[in-house]
Amino acid sequence: MPRVAAHFVKICSVMSLHLVWAAPAWAQGMERAEVFAQVKALAALGSELFHDPRLSASGKQSCATCHNEEHAFAPANAQAVQRGGADLAQMGHRATPSLKYLQSVPQFTEHFFDSEDEADESVDNGPTGGLTWDGRAKSLAEQARIPLLSPFEMGNKTAQDVVDRAQKAGYAPRLKVFEPFLKTGSLFMVITKALETYQQDWRKFYPYTSKYDAYLAGKVALSKQEQRGLEVFEDPQKGNCASCHLSQPGHDGTPPQFTDYGLIALAVPRNTALPYNANPQNYDLGLCGPDRTDLAQHADYCGLFKTPTLRNVATRKVFFHNGVYKSLRDAVAFYVLRDTQPSRVYPKNAQGEVVLYDDLPKQYHQNINMNPPFGHRVGNKPALSEPEIDAVVAFLKTLTDGYTAPTAQRRQKER
Numbered sequence: 001m002p003r004v005a006a007h008f009v010k011i012c013s014v015m016s017l018h019l020v021w022a023a024p025a026w027a028q029g030m031e032r033a034e035v036f037a038q039v040k041a042l043a044a045l046g047s048e049l050f051h052d053p054r055l056s057a058s059g060k061q062s063c064a065t066c067h068n069e070e071h072a073f074a075p076a077n078a079q080a081v082q083r084g085g086a087d088l089a090q091m092g093h094r095a096t097p098s099l100k101y102l103q104s105v106p107q108f109t110e111h112f113f114d115s116e117d118e119a120d121e122s123v124d125n126g127p128t129g130g131l132t133w134d135g136r137a138k139s140l141a142e143q144a145r146i147p148l149l150s151p152f153e154m155g156n157k158t159a160q161d162v163v164d165r166a167q168k169a170g171y172a173p174r175l176k177v178f179e180p181f182l183k184t185g186s187l188f189m190v191i192t193k194a195l196e197t198y199q200q201d202w203r204k205f206y207p208y209t210s211k212y213d214a215y216l217a218g219k220v221a222l223s224k225q226e227q228r229g230l231e232v233f234e235d236p237q238k239g240n241c242a243s244c245h246l247s248q249p250g251h252d253g254t255p256p257q258f259t260d261y262g263l264i265a266l267a268v269p270r271n272t273a274l275p276y277n278a279n280p281q282n283y284d285l286g287l288c289g290p291d292r293t294d295l296a297q298h299a300d301y302c303g304l305f306k307t308p309t310l311r312n313v314a315t316r317k318v319f320f321h322n323g324v325y326k327s328l329r330d331a332v333a334f335y336v337l338r339d340t341q342p343s344r345v346y347p348k349n350a351q352g353e354v355v356l357y358d359d360l361p362k363q364y365h366q367n368i369n370m371n372p373p374f375g376h377r378v379g380n381k382p383a384l385s386e387p388e389i390d391a392v393v394a395f396l397k398t399l400t401d402g403y404t405a406p407t408a409q410r411r412q413k414e415r
């Protein structure tokens, strides 16, 4: 993926640590050392803002409350949806994603064509990219606006509220230093840019330190079960997971991101535990709304959500956009049971019939993805056996960052 790699420049190296950040647009024409110092200062400011609850209406919630570094920047608790707002009692309707490995998410587009060296350039892969579950945010800076101003997240009424709170918390002098330099036009934009820059620090957000990365580098072997899981994950006749959650390095050696960033309708079951879903008229339709508003006229986009990376997925406590599953095994089993044993996935109505795809109104059912592992008839054998599901789960656990090879194994490799 040269498209991705080209976004990154090595800016500087300090104390033998190579720090890599995205080259900011405002850095044009500046000396390297100056760029580095500014990026570092901005990232440090962003880190403080990210962890500072004083930016919220409740005074008690920061970005880090929902995006906890110890949990791959996802929540520490197992609630499907986090509470927020001025009274910390408001709930939205989406699970909080991890903030890791977002650095190469492409800009949202309705028509995505692969870069020439990766696949067939002429194939339109459809809606792809963007941040959040429906791809509505163009950049990390633009995204930061959403939680800062959401009534069920940090609960500020206006951008000025955020600036006022930041100034009251003592950030005024530092925000003012960056304003002319970033040419953003407002202190609010300095805040969102700082948050963005913090999230571009690879050591925290995309370190590639999983067992699978060590395996790809030839430093460690996978266990038999993990190896079997990988095979099944990649096999088009079995899991076919890798058709969306890309598992092999790019031709230029870019590590696999475990997503192709596509927006797809999987029809995960309705999460009846969400207050939002107590109203039977309410549906989160992803790409066609209601959170996203620009594509509301596209019936063929209803039910589509962004394919998340599976890196660090084993550290998650809830799965899919509505957090309907609480275990990774259940999330994997969903794929092979949805069409073969739907009674194990969806609820029954008063007549005792299974309500297929119960979180998507009927008129949108044609949007649902039917490619393997989906599409088997009711009663047929699921695409994966129980031991194969276990193997996929074992494999997914190799995608967690922070792996250190056992010393004995390492020594053996070195010999």
Ligand code: HEC
Binding pocket: 050, 061, 062, 063, 064, 065, 066, 067, 082, 083, 084, 092, 094, 095, 096, 097, 098, 099, 102, 130, 131, 132, 133, 134, 140, 143, 144, 147, 148, 152, 153, 154, 195, 291
């Ligand atoms: C109350 C919990 C909560 C707080 C506080 C919160 N977030 Fe989030 N975050 C979420 C949820 C839920 C989503 C998914 C939103 C959606 O899809 O509409 C999300 C999505 C994101 C994404 C997009 C991830 C992706 O996979 O595309 C980024 C980036 C992000 N948040 C950064 C931040 C920053 C920066 C802050 C602080 C300014 C913050 N968040 C505060 C819950 C929270």
Ligand code: HEC
Binding pocket: 233, 239, 240, 241, 242, 243, 244, 245, 262, 263, 264, 265, 266, 267, 268, 305, 306, 307, 308, 309, 310, 313, 316, 318, 319, 320, 321, 322, 328, 331, 332, 335, 369, 371, 372, 373, 392
């Ligand atoms: C057709 C594309 C596609 C295929 C094939 C696919 N996935 Fe997914 N995956 C997605 C999308 C899209 C989502 C998010 C859907 C949603 O939340 O509504 C997702 C979400 C997930 C999640 C939840 C992640 C999270 O952060 O909540 C897991 C786990 C997962 N996939 C594993 C797998 C496994 C294992 C396979 C193979 C058995 C697989 N996927 C095959 C597109 C795909």
